[in-house]
Amino acid sequence: MKELTLETLIAVFEEMYGPWLFWAMVVVAALITVAFLYVLIRDRTIEGRYLARAELTAPIGAIAAILFVQYITSSGFSDIGGPIDVIVVLMIGVAGAGGLTFLVYVAQAFMRQPGKNRN
Amino acid sequence: MDHPDRIALSRRGFLGMAAGGMALAGTGAPARAQKVTSSARIVILGAGAAGTAIASRLVQRLDGATITIVDARKRHLYQPGFTLIAAGLKPAAYSVSSTAEWLPRGVEWVDEAAAEIDPEANRIVTTGGKSIGYDFLILATGLKLDWDAVEGFDMNLVGTNGIGAVYAGPEQAEATWGALNRFTDEGGKAVLFRPATEMKCAGAPLKYAFLTDDYARRKGSRGRVEVHYHAHGGALFSVPIVNEKVRMLFDDRGIRVQYNHVMKAIDPGKRILTFATPDGDIETDYDFTNVIPPMIAPDVIRNSPLPWQEGAWGAQGWAEVDKATMRHVRYRNVFAIGDIAGVPKGKTAASVKWQVPVVEDHLLADIEGRLSPAAFNGYTSCPMITRVGRAMLIEFDYKDNLVPSFPGVIAPLEELWISWLMKEVALKATYNAMLRGKA
Numbered sequence: 001m002k003e004l005t006l007e008t009l010i011a012v013f014e015e016m017y018g019p020w021l022f023w024a025m026v027v028v029a030a031l032i033t034v035a036f037l038y039v040l041i042r043d044r045t046i047e048g049r050y051l052a053r054a055e056l057t058a059p060i061g062a063i064a065a066i067l068f069v070q071y072i073t074s075s076g077f078s079d080i081g082g083p084i085d086v087i088v089v090l091m092i093g094v095a096g097a098g099g100l101t102f103l104v105y106v107a108q109a110f111m112r113q114p115g116k117n118r119n
Numbered sequence: 120m121d122h123p124d125r126i127a128l129s130r131r132g133f134l135g136m137a138a139g140g141m142a143l144a145g146t147g148a149p150a151r152a153q154k155v156t157s158s159a160r161i162v163i164l165g166a167g168a169a170g171t172a173i174a175s176r177l178v179q180r181l182d183g184a185t186i187t188i189v190d191a192r193k194r195h196l197y198q199p200g201f202t203l204i205a206a207g208l209k210p211a212a213y214s215v216s217s218t219a220e221w222l223p224r225g226v227e228w229v230d231e232a233a234a235e236i237d238p239e240a241n242r243i244v245t246t247g248g249k250s251i252g253y254d255f256l257i258l259a260t261g262l263k264l265d266w267d268a269v270e271g272f273d274m275n276l277v278g279t280n281g282i283g284a285v286y287a288g289p290e291q292a293e294a295t296w297g298a299l300n301r302f303t304d305e306g307g308k309a310v311l312f313r314p315a316t317e318m319k320c321a322g323a324p325l326k327y328a329f330l331t332d333d334y335a336r337r338k339g340s341r342g343r344v345e346v347h348y349h350a351h352g353g354a355l356f357s358v359p360i361v362n363e364k365v366r367m368l369f370d371d372r373g374i375r376v377q378y379n380h381v382m383k384a385i386d387p388g389k390r391i392l393t394f395a396t397p398d399g400d401i402e403t404d405y406d407f408t409n410v411i412p413p414m415i416a417p418d419v420i421r422n423s424p425l426p427w428q429e430g431a432w433g434a435q436g437w438a439e440v441d442k443a444t445m446r447h448v449r450y451r452n453v454f455a456i457g458d459i460a461g462v463p464k465g466k467t468a469a470s471v472k473w474q475v476p477v478v479e480d481h482l483l484a485d486i487e488g489r490l491s492p493a494a495f496n497g498y499t500s501c502p503m504i505t506r507v508g509r510a511m512l513i514e515f516d517y518k519d520n521l522v523p524s525f526p527g528v529i530a531p532l533e534e535l536w537i538s539w540l541m542k543e544v545a546l547k548a549t550y551n552a553m554l555r556g557k558a
Binding site: 007008011012013014015016069072073074075076078079080081082084085088 | 208506507508509528529530533534535536537539540543544545547548549551552555557558
């Protein structure tokens with residue numbers, strides 16, 4: 001690849017998912033991040049109880065992300081051919097784990113009933 | 120009081136991190152070059168990968184110029200997808216879009232083929248008799264698959280009698296998958312080969328040999344399947360270090376190689392292929408084959424003064440351009456991009472991506488009255504599929520040097536999943552971005 005700028009990367013991602021789906025995903029990711037920041041600022045701390053529950057879902061997110069990528073690319077674990085492949089699998093797993101953890105954390109924080117004693 | 124399992128984090132700290140992240144996201148975008156005002160008439164022959172990509176770039180860079188693209192084909196074909204279609208992984212529609220949807224605004228599309236080029240008079244004539252004058256001519260016609268040169272071949276037989284033709288088009292690639300699928304169920308003898316002419320994506324015939332082996336293994340029929348690969352010359356691949364690697368892999372997979380075998384005829388009834396060899400013609404039986412015909416320049420180029428004047432490239436009709444600037448050596452206002460260019464490497468879409476900015480800069484330099492330092496180094500990329508799920512990301516230049524895009528990260532001569540992911544997921548998107556002049 002001759003030049004890999006952010007502009008090129010965005011253009012490639014737009015082609016990969018279609019511009020609407022790509023930017024919709026960016027917006028959803030941004031909204032979840034903003035929602036996370038919101039509850040963080042609102043609560044002024046990370047709520048350990050929510051975090052512990054959210055972290056329990058991390059392995060599910062990791063495995064789901066890896067299986068999804070393998071499914072759309074007609075490949076499997078036996079195709080891992082070198083260290084970089086292991087790193088890529090781990091990165092996909094971390095992304096899936098992180099994404100689901102954030103989502104579940106934010107969902108719990110929003111579902112907290114207002115006025116209820118938080119221990 | 121706070122619960123002990125709460126982790127303290129300040130509001131300011133988080134806002135700071137967010138700002139940092141946004142600053143990071145904002146970097147990297149290059150400043151857009153200013154538009155050049157010109158009344159130049161630019162004619163592009165061909166609306167494939169090369170023609171569309173250069174049209175998109177020129178529209179972004181020029182103000183006032185007349186840009187005309189001449190091509191009768193209504194369908195745009197994503198040719199790097201043909202191997203995936205012929206591997207049963209994508210439908211024929213995966214490679215098909217329309218010419219019109221990629222052409223940028225500001226480009227006039229003449230939907231006729233070019234019939235005649237007169238570079239002395241700076242004029243082309245279309246099959247419909249339209250005469251179009253130009254100040255700059257860009258050849259992006261692609262090449263011609265010379266099916267007539269394959270004795271006994273009938274396009275209607277593709278998909279039957281063990282005959283495949285991956286290069287012929289998306290529908291034929293799909294039909295070839297049908298033939299390969301049946302063959303790897305039933306077993307028998309696969310005979311694969313490549314033509315002796317210059318060809319686009321010289322890795323594709325090798326990929327298909329790997330895929331034939333892979334499917335037979337997956338189905339448990341490898342014991343009943345013979346895979347033969349007949350190389351046209353003394354090597355499997357023109358880049359020596361890649362040739363050695365492929366030779367080792369073929370050996371490992373039990374793919375048997377014959378050298379100096381050039382296919383010349385097929386007898387579909389008797390299932391016989393005839394090859395020209397240094398010791399005379401030989402015949403071999405087959406149960407499955409992928410017919411790849413000789414590749415030559417389209418008639419409109421071969422019948423013009425533009426091809427090389429002698430040698431094999433003269434006979435095959437490739438445009439005589441400087442291999443660094445892509446500029447015609449005898450007609451300074453003519454350039455060639457993509458398959459039609461008579462340069463030692465680069466009949467791939469990846470090469471087009473590197474050739475386009477070079478031609479763009481030389482053309483603009485001519486308009487602005489400056490000299491351009493831009494040069495094409497022969498960059499060619501071949502994601503060599505070695506089985507479904509793995510590929511080698513092979514990139515090289517005119518000097519047969521490996522020029523990996525991700526040195527130290529993605530090893531070029533290793534069969535890797537990440538290289539397969541790139542072929543499967545990122546390549547078409549990058550190609551499309553190139554068509555839009557964005558990559």
